[in-house]
Amino acid sequence: MEITLEQVLKIGILKNAAILAGKEGLKNKITGVTVLEVSDLSEEGSSLLNLKPGEIVITSCNDIKNDVEKQIHLMQELQQKQVAGVILFYLGYVIKRLDARIIGICDKLEIPLICPPNETQVSYAAVMNDIISLLMRKSDKDSKKEREILKRIMELNQKQEPFTESMEFLGEAYDVSLMLLEESLEEIYACGSDVSKMREYLKTEDFMYRKKTAVYLITDDKRRFIWKKIWHKNMYLWLGCYCKTGQCFQTGFVFQSFEMIIDIWEKDILHKSQHTLILSILKGDYALASSIAEKQKIDLESVVGMICIEKENYFERDQQMKSLLHTVIQEEGCHVVFAELQQVFVYVLWNCYDKRISDIKESILYKRSFQRQMIVAPLFGKEDLFLFFPKAVAAFSQLKGIKVNKVYDRNEVQSFLQMQGLLRSPMKGLLENMEGILTAYDKKNKSNLKKMVVECCLEYKMNLKEMAKREFIHYNTVQYRMKKVEEILQINLKEPADISQLYLLALSIRMTAKE
Template identity: 20%
Template sequence: MENHIPNIINEMMSTTAVYDEHSLTVEEVLNLPDFAGFKLLGGSSGLQNRCKHITILETPEGISWLTGGEFLLTAGYALKDREDKKSSMILDAHQRKVSAVAVKENRYFGEISKQLIDDANTYGVPLIEISRNVIYTEAISSFYNMLFYRKNEYILNLNNIYAKLLDLSFENKDVNGIIYSLSNLSNSNVFLCDRYLNPITYNIIDSSSYDKLANKIPFSKKGAPAVKEIKDYCINKEIMGVYISIYPLVRDNKPLGYVYIVNSSKLDKLAQSSIEYGISIISMKLDIDQARSFSQARLNKTLIEIMLNNKELPDEFYENVEKDLGWDREGHIVGICIKIHIKKDTHIDECKNSVYSVLNNILEKGNYLSKDKKNEVFVFTNIEARAHLEEVVSKIVASLQDYDDAYLVAVGISNVYKRIKNIEKMYNEAYLAALFSNHDSIYFNSLDTIKLLYPLKDDNEVHEYYNRTIRKLEKYDEDQGTNLLETVECYLRYNFNRKIAASKLFIHVETLRYRLNRIEEITGYSLNDTEGIFALQMGLKLKKLIKIK
């Protein structure tokens, strides 16, 4: 697919027309390979409409949410029983300044009426019929790849021999391949780090110069922060007998990451040229990956919410989702909930972006569905063998722990299922498991008592039991400004060891004893006998269950 894009751009460059770098015409979109075989049914006067985004429409009210400049894709599922919405689709699209509407043939939309075609001609909104085999994710990726290359056409204007040599070195390589080529061309150790200075990939040419910094951040998460303090652009800065050059990667005034060059000697001009050109390619690739992630996330969220909120979807719908993801082969589908706990002044969106970066590095790109909600990221992926699940989860947890200076995570893992049709079970199980995770990973099938109690979370007796135990402490803390609930949780967590519990609570042991006596007075349950311990432990578990909603 990507091989076609440079050819299309070269054709654009051979003309004298001036192109808007922030959009594509409808005609240019239809010339992408993914739309081969399209039929233009009406609205040919709008083929030069500008498309800023490509958007999937699978909700009846979706057009009202648009802001203009969208190339709209739909299979018509959400409109199949809404003739009112279907008949006014082109008029609604025109009023929202939609650039074009493409409908999958022989799916849910049904026959495209003469009225819709007439409206398309009247309002200049191209109405297109596309093959039912068009895969949304690939079409969206093609669009944003093309749009991104449009924004960066200046790179293709490099016409000196050295740039052509670099083109040959970097052509068709991913970020790992570019770092490898960059390292060899400049004869340097090259490290690519994310915005938190966690290594993404690297290539070491001269181990002796690397060894001198092996215990320094970002080359190690341990050791003195001598390197971490240096994030600004610099060339040939000497540290501990080696030379470091730092290139911040920035797009739209937002940091994407950093490239560190470590060498035993200073970079010469030729090496600097290689690196600077390579870094422009890396930034471009990272931007493409981000565009793909955004488009994929948008599609994923739509798919997941359709499956979670509609109980009567046909089996064909689930089969198509599995086929598009390549999950129709033998495998095991699992849900993972990653709950984010921010430690300092970090925006939650930045945290989520780093989580998605980890997922893209560990899971096969395009082989998972995801959605985020407040401070949680939900992932549904296909694992070839159950034995691999623990390995994948361990890698995710270990990678996310690299961000522990910004946030902590609790990871919950659902049971394994054969079909994506069980997505609601996976969602609930992963979420419930994450609630009981202590900043590590926990599997739903290990919850034992909680797993048995979960179906009873709405039962009146469960709420009454909670009210008789833990709710009394919560109410007392709210009224008196005390910390009795935190005290009982800490005391139980550290196995009734008063010395350790008092230390963790930053209070004297005698203060702890006083608080435990107050807990008994308020709840009627003593932490000195098994019945009281069981009652309060169960109350804490029920508290988490009740709070799930």
């Protein structure tokens, strides 16, 4: 059926969409619809390679939301691909404000730029279903069935059922077998009565030949086997479908629903192998970790650092914090392996293009919305990686006792772990005595030397000039107070041993401080 974009805007959810630009192109003929997973054309895996003339492109431009020049370049490339139009999701949330130059270029190139309403029921899958329904002249009965399937998938998500339940439901609804594979063709999950046939086909020369020649979509001659390659969250996945009755006319909707399941249950699906990688590191299983890392094309020797951040177990706040971290990591040009472990989000950063982990730490601190305790640590080689991981996670039990939300680097974490042992040793008495001397002096003289010792050691690393500048205190005053600390504690801060002792005292004060 031949339809135009103008007709699409008269049906379903898009009836209430806003046409931001390119009204001259509303009579463009539509041949299909596709989601643009990667809109940054400088990134490997751009779906533009697979666009066909007349397709409607759905995107949010999340990866180029702050780069107007890249947004303009995207529109120019889409015009070269002769797309029918662009549906821009989440305007006001992802792209906060659309630059006037984007509207101008779309008007000039006659590319309709459409913005659907930001409502709960408006999703990629819903819009795609409306368009494909019109293209395929679906009967009311078919459309009703698809709406019921989408509703059931959402219900399974709300009930927190595993993604396997949703895949099995989708397969049974259309009597097809489904398979989800990593790019290496390692199976993540499969369901249906003909899964064994799908596994056999993966080993055939026919499949391997088609895999080389058809980058994104593979079908056999009878169109029973259909394989689609997608780019999702920095990795490729293969989606497989087998129709026992021959060509499946509902394949478009099946794959749309399949991709929606991946979006909804991405933590369970995409992070399964990554979670296994991190667990193998924690267990010290180098052979397993190396095997998994190789399949994911991660060189453990190229790992530059790690981030551990505490969970609050409040869904919305945790999601906001994860979003902030992902933004910083992406801005720093890093690849990441992510998992949730105990009460901690764990990120392993690698191949960061000569970025130092300290730069990433500063980027995180720069974000004003950062309100969590976090460990940011450099890792040098696999030995350091395997030794530090278990300690980093265990260290959160110590950080919970500290009432200051901040980013802790590796040296601080190691000091906390050392203090754990020191506070159970004879040195505990010495530190308590030194703290008592400071407390008595402060009480008698109405001063605050104890607080100053903690801040000078832990916040400013004994940099008196930096402390004076940040705390708006004259440098001479800071020097005088530190001299007074030396005097009453009978230490010499020119001696490394005495500096270490004062640092341990500061840690002890902070760790034993009452709420």
